[in-house]
Amino acid sequence: MRTSHRQIRKRILDAKSKITDEEFFSSRAYNGYLTDLAEAATKRYKRPLRVRVVADHDDETVAFTDYHGIYINACNHITWSFPSRLLRSMSLEGLNAHECGHNLFTDERVWHSYFAGLAKGKFYPKMPDGLDSMQKLYAKDILEALTDDTDTVPMQVIMSTAHALSNILEDGYVDARYSYEFPGSPAKGIALNNLRYADTMPEITEMINRKYYDHSIVVNLLIQYVRAHEVNNLSGYTGEFIDKLYEYIPWIDESVYDDDARSRCEAANRILVDLWPMMQRCFDALRDKQKQAQQQAQQSSQQTAKGGSVSGSGQPGSGDDDNDGSQQGQQAVEEDLSSQLPKAAANFTIKTKPVPSNGTFTPNPGQMNAIRAQVERVIAEETSRIAAHLTNGITSSGNGGVDQNNEYEGNDYEHAADDIERLLSSMAEEKVTEELEEELSEELQREANAIRYGNAHRNIHVTVSRMAHVDQNLIDSYNRVAPELLMLSKRLQRSVSSALRDRRQGGKQTGLLIGKRLNQHALYRNDGRIFYNSRLPTEPINLSVGLLIDESGSMCSNDRITRARATAIVIQDFCESLGIPLLVVGHTAWSSHVELFSYSDFDTYDKNNRYRLMDMSARDCNRDGAALRFVAEKLSKQTSEVKILMIICDGQPNDDGYSGSAAEADLRGIKLEYARKGVKIYAAAIGEDRPRIERIYGDGYLDITNLQELPVMLTNLIVRSLPH
Template identity: 70%
Template sequence: MSKIDDKEFFTSRAYRGYLADITESATKRYHRPIRVNLFADETDQTVAYTDYSGIYINVCNLITQSMPSRELKSVSLEGLDGHELGHNLYTDGRIWEAYEHDLAKGRFYPSMPSGLDGTQKLYASEILAAVQDESDPVPRSVILKTVAALQNILEDGYVDARTSFEFPGRLARGIALNNLRYSELVPDITEMVNRKFYDHSIVLNLLIEYVRAGEVNNLSGYTGEFMDLLLEFIPAVDACIRDDDTRSRCETVSRILIGLWPVMQRCFDDLRDKQKSAQQQAQAGAGQTNKSGNSQQNGTGSQPSQSETGEDGDAGIQAVEEALQGQLPKAAENRNDRMVPVPCNGSFLPDKEKDQELKQQLSRAIAEETARIAAHVTSGIESEGDGGITMDRQYQGSDYDFAAEEIRRLLENMAEAQVYASMEEELSEDLQREADSISYGNAHKNIHVTVHRMAQVDQSLINAYNEVSPQLLMLSKRLQRSVSAALRDKRQGGKQTGLLVGKRLNQHALYRNDGRVFCNARLPTEPINLAVALLVDESGSMCGNDRITRARATAIVVQDFCEKLGIPVMIMGHTASSSHVELFSYAEFGSVDRKDRYRLMDMSPRYCNRDGAALRFVAEKLCKYPAEVKMLFIISDGQPNDDGYSGSAAEADLRGIKLEYSRRGVEIFAAAIGSDREQIERIYGAGYLDITDLNQLPIMLTQLITRNLPK
């Protein structure tokens, strides 16, 4: 567990599933499944965004990374998930698209704000004219960037308020935590002034901070124009972020834009200078390129300059946009123009007392878990009070539990999965070493054997197993009851009566006329040490007559039966192509992750089959296993077929392998499906099973196992 870092943990399948469960619990009421995607990129400034395919969260984002503990990082990610979830459910992208379209055409959507005085109407006309003026791109760029920032500010505020109201648990807590941290990261007003932020950018930053945290960072006690503008806009902002109608936020954007117009114009000259400087640099670079190109062409021609292609103009506009973007937080496009927003079923007015209590808890949690000290202005050090130390023995904690229990549980599961995966990889290496060390005989000289085993089981296999297994596991239970009864009788011993022949008379049965008057005393025995192996042919011909389906079903029954009774079991599939034998390990004696049952769902028809090599590998492993009774079952269609390995010679090889390992204590039985019985019986002789009717499988296996138990 100690080796798993935050990046690995938060991008793990376990944590993705945890966040997906939270998301599903929030969206199922709306019948809108949303996919959550987590990625880790420390070089990407993206925090989170949403699009048509789902929610994307960068676990290395600045907000989450600033949290002092893994538990708080998890709460932060839950908050980001809740925020993006809110955009998916409640943002009306069509309205914002209409606003942008109308503004580009020289009008406000849905209409010109009402109640404007003469000066404000003049400002509104100037704004609409500047947007359409293509001769001077600077005012247009400033207006569009400001509009985009205001849209994000107000829509984010609405989404946070709506989501926190609808989901007051984990999601609301995470949203509040992120907003609290965000407010700590925003520069102080005086700092923004000293860093020469554009005046309208300072107001926009104050609006962002107010909407997210309900307060602004003003440690220096600034009073002036910027605070006056903020206070002027606050009533309209408070109203629109609690309004279900997106058009109310469109109107608020227009009102704030008009109110900021005199302030916005102060940056035009500086931005024009940056534009001109960037164009000159682009032209100078183009001149150098042309000069170099002409010298290389020896005067035979010249290339057009960047100024001729208009690329210097693009460089100027890009410089303007970068200057504007550098003073505001990077905002993701959170639009979903294809989905109708979920309507609100009533008012979602804020519970100020509850919000304040939550902020205090979060502030305390952050303070308790970090040694950082927030920036603040002081003039000296003072201490007040009577002094002394008091022991509070009644203290019962700060009610800070958050996701600590869930995080610990996920971390344990993840660590366990990593250990299992490592051990399964070691097991795969051991299997390959065993395959390389076995002598396969002259019939398989120069063949190559590869052993495949999945170190990690995909969720799709688990789902498939859970879908098909219930009825098969009922057959397994029948088999368990029958065999466990036989094993119990064998261990306990007892007196067997009603025999036709024997050395002892049962005096209590002398009255019988059928001759069953003999008895036999059986002594108790030690528990039977039994090991089972199953080898399945996965050649292409197994796809016919549902052979592979019945083989897979039989494997499921056998694996569950052995696991429930504590019988060591090994299940392998095999195929071959051009003297290359491939073995597929589904269940192993040394498996540790308890997921062998799910690996069985990967069983499928593949290529050819070189039965002798596969049989020798499994029989050799079973022969070396420390068990008193060793039983190997083969499921095949009775048609060995690979390059140079087929017909009567291949069948003779299989008979020889069976005889060899029978002498070494491995009893080999073959299973037939329908018409395959003749071939199977010809190759392996008596002792075959007909698994065409799976309902008969418990009876046949019970009889076969009890017959082969030690006498």
């Protein structure tokens, strides 16, 4: 199959224009892009992170970090609210930066101690300072409520509010610290998300009209302030909610710029104590909801019991029913409280030390305000289209005039656009390459179907398998084992290149017993080697190589398949580096069904052949003759001057009706047939397999037991195969 570069380029452009945002953001290329950004920030601290981006409109998840790395849903309500691919990409970069910030700067040990203390009825790290006599009573009431098992509503309200405050303050610190450490696109992405996040919050009067709990209104205002340094108050509300916000701002500003997480614990405690009277206002309403949920659970349990046999603890009124009702009641309270606050992902759960600040982290309001203003301009420009509306005319205000701004240096967004364009091109190329590889697989199958395999293989079925997409685990496996093997490839390249260079340049061949010229400098010799011939320069040798790998089950013993895979890695890198066309095929069989595995082909399109080799493994039986004929036939059609086919096997052909001396005779016949067509066949084996290999293939033999000797053996083989 041949496809011109022009046709491939056209297909890439067509594919690029059809890529959706969902496909783009969930692609391997974009996942790799965000992973590179994450690793650039975290590797220096020995905390490398991988990033996984999915595009699921049914998933309400925004982003979180767990033991596997960063997880981001590209279709989250924040990112997907932006109208353009550029802004959505900036949003995802911001989420990525925020999660990296938690990994680097959040002190989970402190927050674990904080909530463990509350669960035991204690404030961590200590009782808040500066409390008046009334606030001290509030603090005492809070601690008592936290350990009161008879009424769980106050405890649930306190813990819900504490979790919300911890998220608000820690997110504020992480965003400020990360933006300070990594200014540029990460800081812009963080600011973009925070502005949009604040925009999604209800307006104060709207929250009042929707009967939000009073303390929830204050918490929502705190979220807006920490995220955007402003609140949504279009109605011009004045009252206790705004007053509380202004009262808490100094505590917030001090804590979010402090490297010590305990300062944020203290700020959360002070706000908790001051909010206690507001929190108490919702207790009765929540108790009613809890009671209703408990009654519904008990009624449902009773109806279930009536509908079937009742025995043991399943009887109405039993302890299990009471426990179910209690759980349903607590769940109803938690759902009601969480419905009035934005959903926030839990912070990173591993108890790690945060990266120290070394005392350089100080707030820079000017820088952050400039970034925020820049992002606001972009959001304003890249919004959805203005709806059609009726106007009476066109007016403008101002003094008029035209000025030139020679100091304008751009708004720093062109790099983000370039990155997206580069990733789009890469993704489109990958998509087209996979399509071409699938077409190649179909072409290989057609070639296999067209071959006449001879009487020994009558009625067999041949299947050609080729991976169009290479999984990351194969790439990682190759990168682990390849470095030492590639050193052997470099030695082989130097040896073969030197031999080919000598043939191209010509020169003298001395020390001959007979020749056309007498070498006067060798007349002193007693062995008669006193003649020499002049070698004329030759044209560069046009060479093609085929490699056939036996993947039968017996190849698993004595590391045969491991050595075969290692040899294939060396030969693949050698041929690719020198521009030598290479065909690598593995084969197995069962019940007269031959399966061929195409690892590298003459007409391949992508650059992943080296990684496909890692899929090589010991499988079932082997019908060597059919596989050998397939590879030899393809190699014989090459226009190369020299065609070398190497076979790695254990010398034991074995399939239904195909084994023993008859199978060996079939292989000798195929070798002789294709030798006449210019294909030179050599067999490689490991140690004790040599007698069987020599019996089948004659003197065309290589011993690959010691891979260190492979460069010398292959060099000699190639030189021996060159025309004289």
